[in-house]
Amino acid sequence: VLGAVMHPERHVYFVRKMNYYGGGQSEKLLKIEMDYSTINKNLQNLNYDTPVYICHEGKIIFSNRDGENIGDEYEKFSDYKEVEYKKTSNIYGAQLEIYVLRPETDLIGKLVERLPMLLLLFSINIFFPLIMVLLLNRSLTARISRLSSIFRNTEDENLVEIENVSAKDEIGDLMRNYNRMVSRITTLVNIVYKNRILEQEMTVARQKAELLALRSQINPHFLFNALESIRMHSVIRKEKITAEMVEKLAVMQRQYVDWGEDLIEVGKEMEIVKNYMDLQQYRFGKRLSYRLDVETECQHQKIPKLTIVTFAENACVHGIEKKTAPGWIFITVYRENEEMCIEVEDTGEGMTEKEFDSMRRKMKNASIELLENEKGVGIINACLRLKMMSHDRVQFELNGEEGTGVSVLIRLPFIESEKG
Structure with a gap:
């Protein structure tokens, strides 16, 4: 039995009947009196972070929370939803319920409580490292920035040694190694530079010799083909108009002989092309028609003579000559973005797929060695000189079908000039 007396001090009593022997004896009771204030204070002094309540028959007997008025009746326990742990215990015959509630979260209060420690940790983790970084900056960062500046200067091919390197750490070793590298490179440049100049002079001499060889091949190549065309037509038709064709041939021949400069403007080259096409039209008659078209801004672009x-001759000999029906040859020069395009298209006999593959390979891989091993030198010769003139930036495209004709497209970098 639990009870409380209504006076300034709250007490807790445990009362229990005692066993007795025989009849006629009086009933005996055991009463245990406990000081409520002392027990409650001891419970609060345990410093539990969570609320703890000890209840009897639904009333709160003890608690580790403040605010209990010893003059009031025991309060009813109502926070059942917040209970984290519950246990029932029998003490001196009284059924006591022990409730442990969920921890109370007071983040702001805890932060305020631990503010001095947080400030100390903040100082240790922020200010002290910042001071250390500032101290190291003069030694490490400044030297790294100096190295970075030196390395940026290498983009201008200006290798400069680092002066006053005295530190013994890794950055100092890096600086000293850089100085050794600069010294070594400077020595190698001085040695290699003279050899490179000599090599370039030899390369230029070799290229000039190759150009002379190419010119010596191409001169009789065109001359003999043109003369054969005139001879065959003269034999067949016996016409005096042959004199006019010989005059055109003479104009062309002067171009073949005059090799003072290997490059020629596209407009001048197209005049030669027209003379050649007139010769071929004289030969084939109505079997050959042609059309020449050059954009104005391409007139002054330079190409090998x-x-x-x-390519026009190749279209005539291998396209129109092999076809009995009339055919056309279209030669167009135009600009496309940053490229000059030269397109030679015929409606002649065309080629087989195998012949197309072989011609594409020869055009792409044109070289002196290939010229020495091939019978036909015209197309390979022209492709090689285009590659040399454009520093291998020329592109060749070859398309067509057997029986329908061939289309050759040459792409060269367009060179901006005052004229073009």
Whole structure:
């Protein structure tokens, strides 16, 4: 039995009947009196972070929370939803319920409580490292920035040694190694530079010799083909108009002989092409028609001499000559973005797929060695000189079908000039 007396001090009593022997004896009771204030204070002094309540028959007997008025009746326990742990215990015959509630979260209060420690940790983790970084900046960061500046200067091919390197750490070793590298490179440049100049002079001499060889091949190549065309037509038709064709041939021949400069403007080259096409039209008659078209801004672009004529001749000999029906040859020069395009298209006999593959390979891989091993030199010669003139930036496209004709497209970098 639990009870409380209504006076300034709250007490807790445990009362229990005692066993007795025989009849007629009086009933005996055991009463245990406990000081409520002392027990409650001891419970609060345990410093539990969570609320703890000890209840009897639904009333709160003890609690580790403040605010209990010893003069009031025991309060009813109502926070059942917040109970984290519950246990029932029998003490001196009284059924006591022990409730442990969920921890109370007071983040702001805890932060305020631990503010000095947080400030100390903040100082240790922020200010002290910042001071250390500032101290190291003069030694490490400044030297790294100096190295970075030196390395940026290498983009201008200006290798400069680092002066006053005295530190013994890794950055100092890096600086000293850089100085050794600069010294070594400077020595190698001085040695290699003279050898490179000599090599370039030899390369230029070799290229000039190759150009002379190419010119010596291309001169009789065109001359003999043109003369054969005139001879065959003269034999067959016996016409005096042959004199006019010989005059055109003479104009062309002067171009073949005059090799003072290997490059020629596209407009001048197209005049040679027209003379050649007139010769071929004289030969084939109505079997051959042609059309020449050059955009104005391409007139003054430079190309190797007799380049377009070579492809025009190939269209006549291998396209129109092999076809009995009338055919056309279209030669167009135009600009497309940053490229000049030279297109030579015929409606002649065309080629087989195998012949197309072989011709594409020869055009792409044109070289002196290939010229020495091939019978036909015209197209390979022109492709090689285009590659040399454009520093291998020329592109060749070859398309067509057997029986329908061939289309050759040459792409060269467009060179901006005052004229073009």
